[in-house]
Amino acid sequence: EIEEGVEEGDIPPDLFDFILGHEKVKDLIWKSINAERPVHILMVGPPASAKSMFLGELARLPFSRFTLGGGTSKAGLADFLLEFRPRYLIIDEIDKMPMTEQSILLSLMESGIVARLKKRMREIETITTTVFAAANRDNTMWAELKSRFFDIHLKEYSEADFVNISRAVLMTREKVDPGLATLIAGLLSRYTRDVRDAIHFGRLCKTEEDVRSLLQLKFPSKGLF
Numbered sequence: 001e002i003e004e005g006v007e008e009g010d011i012p013p014d015l016f017d018f019i020l021g022h023e024k025v026k027d028l029i030w031k032s033i034n035a036e037r038p039v040h041i042l043m044v045g046p047p048a049s050a051k052s053m054f055l056g057e058l059a060r061l062p063f064s065r066f067t068l069g070g071g072t073s074k075a076g077l078a079d080f081l082l083e084f085r086p087r088y089l090i091i092d093e094i095d096k097m098p099m100t101e102q103s104i105l106l107s108l109m110e111s112g113i114v115a116r117l118k119k120r121m122r123e124i125e126t127i128t129t130t131v132f133a134a135a136n137r138d139n140t141m142w143a144e145l146k147s148r149f150f151d152i153h154l155k156e157y158s159e160a161d162f163v164n165i166s167r168a169v170l171m172t173r174e175k176v177d178p179g180l181a182t183l184i185a186g187l188l189s190r191y192t193r194d195v196r197d198a199i200h201f202g203r204l205c206k207t208e209e210d211v212r213s214l215l216q217l218k219f220p221s222k223g224l225f
Ligand SMILES: Nc1ncnc2c1ncn2[C@@H]1O[C@H](COP(=O)(O)OP(=O)(O)OP(=O)(O)O)[C@@H](O)[C@H]1O
Pocket: 018, 019, 020, 021, 022, 045, 046, 047, 048, 049, 050, 051, 052, 053, 054, 135, 136, 165, 169, 195, 196, 199
């Protein structure tokens, strides 16, 4: 699905403020935003590594449009590009994008050329669009599409990152009491690096006993780390 985007205004100065860490990624994306000519960015990484958060923030850029890899048809993407002429095209889960649609991206990203058939006439236009995309894996993407991106691979969080990010998300967004947030982040760090696990525990648990009992249920083995 192609969603509404921002039509006007300046680049929000607080872009990425809610994303903890990832300083080099933020720096790279700012460089791309400020580059005179498009450098498309692809983020590849494990679940809950803030990829969608980044794309959500980029959808706040003026003349930005957000789309899901699984959600557009071939005609839809070309029509959409020509009608809206987005300065930034944000594609989450691009690894789920059908091959037929990836072909539209090939020419958009290389030359800005978008072509479509309209009333049996071939309509061709050139637009300037920077693509920001994310995927869990890139082995289903064409090599030639990947080559058009500056692609970066996000690593699983370290123990310290996991604890800090989980604790902060629990306390701020999830309104979990600081003591319980610290306990959940610390205990879970022995078993997982997935911030969503911490969020689930934060939503389900009111006491330390709740946390310990659910830990046994979810992670019956000794722990991964
Ligand atoms: N660095 C971070 N700063 C703040 N919140 C984070 C960070 N990393 C993960 N989170 C939180 O973890 C959850 C998952 O993040 P997000 O949806 O961006 O992950 P993702 O990389 O898109 O994962 P997936 O590959 O499963 O789609 C969100 O609630 C997000 O706020």
